[in-house]
Amino acid sequence: MNIEELRQSLLQAPKNGYAELTDAQRAEMETYCKGYSDFMTACKTEREATAWTVATAEAHGFKPLVPGMTLKPGDKVYHNNRGKSILLAVMGSESLNSGANICAAHVDSPRMDLKPNPLYEDSEIAYFKTHYYGGIKKYQWATIPLALHGVVYRKDGSVVTITIGEDDNDPILCVSDLLIHLSADQMKKTLAEGISGEQLNVILGTEPLQGEGSDLVKLHIMKLLNEKYGLIESDFLSAELTMVPAGKCREVGLDRSLLGCYGHDDRVCAYAEIVPLLTMGTPKHTAVCILADKEEIGSVGISGMQSTAFETFMQDLCDATGANLNRCFENSFCLSADVSNAYDPNFAETCDPRNNSKLNYGVAICKYTGSRGKGGASDASAEAMGHVRTTLNNAGVKWQIATLGKVDQGGGGTVAAYMANRNIVTVDAGVPVLCMHAPMELVSKYDCYMTMLACQAIYLA
Ligand code: MN
Ligand code: MN
Numbered sequence: 001m002n003i004e005e006l007r008q009s010l011l012q013a014p015k016n017g018y019a020e021l022t023d024a025q026r027a028e029m030e031t032y033c034k035g036y037s038d039f040m041t042a043c044k045t046e047r048e049a050t051a052w053t054v055a056t057a058e059a060h061g062f063k064p065l066v067p068g069m070t071l072k073p074g075d076k077v078y079h080n081n082r083g084k085s086i087l088l089a090v091m092g093s094e095s096l097n098s099g100a101n102i103c104a105a106h107v108d109s110p111r112m113d114l115k116p117n118p119l120y121e122d123s124e125i126a127y128f129k130t131h132y133y134g135g136i137k138k139y140q141w142a143t144i145p146l147a148l149h150g151v152v153y154r155k156d157g158s159v160v161t162i163t164i165g166e167d168d169n170d171p172i173l174c175v176s177d178l179l180i181h182l183s184a185d186q187m188k189k190t191l192a193e194g195i196s197g198e199q200l201n202v203i204l205g206t207e208p209l210q211g212e213g214s215d216l217v218k219l220h221i222m223k224l225l226n227e228k229y230g231l232i233e234s235d236f237l238s239a240e241l242t243m244v245p246a247g248k249c250r251e252v253g254l255d256r257s258l259l260g261c262y263g264h265d266d267r268v269c270a271y272a273e274i275v276p277l278l279t280m281g282t283p284k285h286t287a288v289c290i291l292a293d294k295e296e297i298g299s300v301g302i303s304g305m306q307s308t309a310f311e312t313f314m315q316d317l318c319d320a321t322g323a324n325l326n327r328c329f330e331n332s333f334c335l336s337a338d339v340s341n342a343y344d345p346n347f348a349e350t351c352d353p354r355n356n357s358k359l360n361y362g363v364a365i366c367k368y369t370g371s372r373g374k375g376g377a378s379d380a381s382a383e384a385m386g387h388v389r390t391t392l393n394n395a396g397v398k399w400q401i402a403t404l405g406k407v408d409q410g411g412g413g414t415v416a417a418y419m420a421n422r423n424i425v426t427v428d429a430g431v432p433v434l435c436m437h438a439p440m441e442l443v444s445k446y447d448c449y450m451t452m453l454a455c456q457a458i459y460l461a
Contacts, residue, residue, distance in 0.1 A: 017360045017398050017446045029449035033259060036271050036448055040249035040261045041166075045149050045242060046293040046303070049107035049267055050086045053274060053291060054078065057088055060278040065089070065313065071320040074282035079313045084303035085293040087313040088277060090459075092286040096323035099331030100286040100314070102424065103455045104305065104415050105270040105338060106295030109263035110134030110437045112141060112175075112200055112243040114150075118236055121218035124208060127201040128173075130243060134296030135412075135437055138195040142177035144439050146202060150241035152231060160229050165246040172246045173202050202243055245439040252442055257360070258434075259448065264441040266295065268448055269337035269430045269455075276456035286317065287459035295338070295415055305415035311422075326423070333387065334426040335458045336378070336416035337451070339443075340364040340402035342432035350410075355403040357432035359443075362398030362450040365389075366428035369404050371411020378416035380427040387461070388427050395457035398450045402432065429454060 001009065021029070043049040057078050065077040071091050078088040085107070092100070112130035120127055132138065147165025154160060165172045177195065178186050186194055208216035209223065225231040249261035273289045280287060294304030302309065311325065318325045343356040357364035365388055370377030392399045404412055419426040431451045434442040 014361060014400060017362050017450065020398070021446065025449075029445055032275065032449050032452060033445040035275070036268070037249040037251075037259060037261075039271050040259075040263065040267060043107075043267060044109075044147070044244045044263055045111075046084050046106075046108040046291075047151065047240075048149065049270060049291060050080060050083055053086050053088070053270075054080050056274070056278065057086075062088060065316055065320075067316050067319070069320055071317065077317075079309075079316075081293075081303050081307075081309045085309070086291045087310065088274075088289040089313075089317055090277060090280050090283060090287045091317075091321070092283045094284055094286075096286055096314075096318050096321055097327040097331065098285060099328060099333065100288045100317075101283070101459050101461055102288040102290065102332055102334040102419070103269075103273040103337050103458060104290040104292060104334055104419060105273050105430075106266045106292045106299075106305070106415065107270050108134070108293045108296050109244075109265060109267070110136045110296050112136075112146075112202070114236065114239070114241040114243070116237050118241070119204075119218060119222065119233060121215045124217050125206050126204040126217045126221045128204060128241075128243070129198075130200045130202060132197060132200060133242070137191065137438070138197060138200060139177075139191055140438050141200060142175045142195050144174070145172040145246040146174055146243045147246035148173060148241060149244055150239060152229065152235050152241065153238040154230060154235050155232060160231075162229055162241065173204065173243065175200055175202055257446070258442050258444055260440050260442050262439055262441070264431065264433050264443050265339045265436050266337070266430070268339060268433075268443055269451060272431070272448065272452040273337055273455045275452055276459060280459065283460055285461070288314070288317075290415075292415055298413075299415050299418050305418045329423045332424045333384075333458070333461065334416075334419040334424045335388070335455065336414050336419060336426050336428045337430050337455060338414040338416075338428060339430045339433040339436060340366055340428075341404055341436055342434045342442075342444075344434055350405050352403060352406045355401060356405075357400050357402035359432055359434070360446045361400040361432075362447060363392070363429055363454040364400050364402035364432050364447075365392075366402040366404070366430075369411065369413050369416065369428060372408065375411070376413050376417060378414075378420040378426050378428070380416075381425075384425045384427050387425070388429065388458070391457050391461045392454055395453065395460075397453045397457055398446075399429075399454065400432075402428075 252258035368377040
């Protein structure tokens, strides 16, 4: 062989996905991404994503999984975990003893939650106090349009859902920042300190009610909330209200190749998991889709991936088909579907470009996450990586490899370790994202589409 033949036969030569995209695939990609954009505009919290998924799944023939029911191949069931996370399954033709093919994503995203006593007035301006949820750069959340989303359990026991700031006729909310003219001291601070957690106070209003006494702006805001939602101040004590960036998912770039919005991490993988499941026939192995909560704060709590809500769901599936849960886990495979960091030439020094995912190179497969010597990572085996490689290659899915930044630069985790701890072979994979955890994150349409095809291929493996 000459050098060129040797090069072609022995070395990798990754290509941009657009080099191989057919017209038919492009059309399918655009349709898929339109649906995804609508999903992102509609769903900004784990509750909204769960509610959307319940409604969509039911429209496609999924039924609530009821303990004690019997299930047969092709049956489609789901379990709504308290409105905060959801598990779905399409029963396979083979016994669950031979394992399930699982895709696990999360539907919570970093944001600013209201404190239990959020409402106050200072200098005749009314505010909400917040406590940020997940990893955010606090300075990014000032001076951007914000919307209020969530639910309130009122004194009388009724629950009201609140969304303010998304409709064009709604007001938006905002956190202020200091004018540059007076920022001599602030500008000397680090980015981490420039806006502090206790400065993430959301402006609610400035008009006082007319009358005697203090806190007349606060009282005005409370009166408005009472008129529209029947709230009294103590109702905030039993509420989950959160501030998220207001606005729609939009095409980004003159070529419209990107999508920009809040919360791609990780609803971009959640949607990629749901879509192929909805119209699936009877798979060989039972296909299981997990949309988990609380990933951004460690997968803890009753709706997080460490919760035994997952075991309960899988046990119910096993009971309904006469299978054994431990055998099922032992023979299952899980794609931990979560986003990776797309290579950003603006911050090239943070990555190892030879091992970083890139926009438009397809779904990013991540052998390990973690930090400081892979700490906290699942670290998939050669066999697990090989399974994914073969499955995706056979299905014609464009994929690439990913690592989270250069060694000792930082790091992060996913639900992978919690799945692997259950004796389930697990590999991380997902959509590369630019400016992850920022109020607006960017993904490529091509990578979104390939991640959906990857989830489909894993379900059908
Ligand atoms: Mn994530
Ligand atoms: Mn995240």
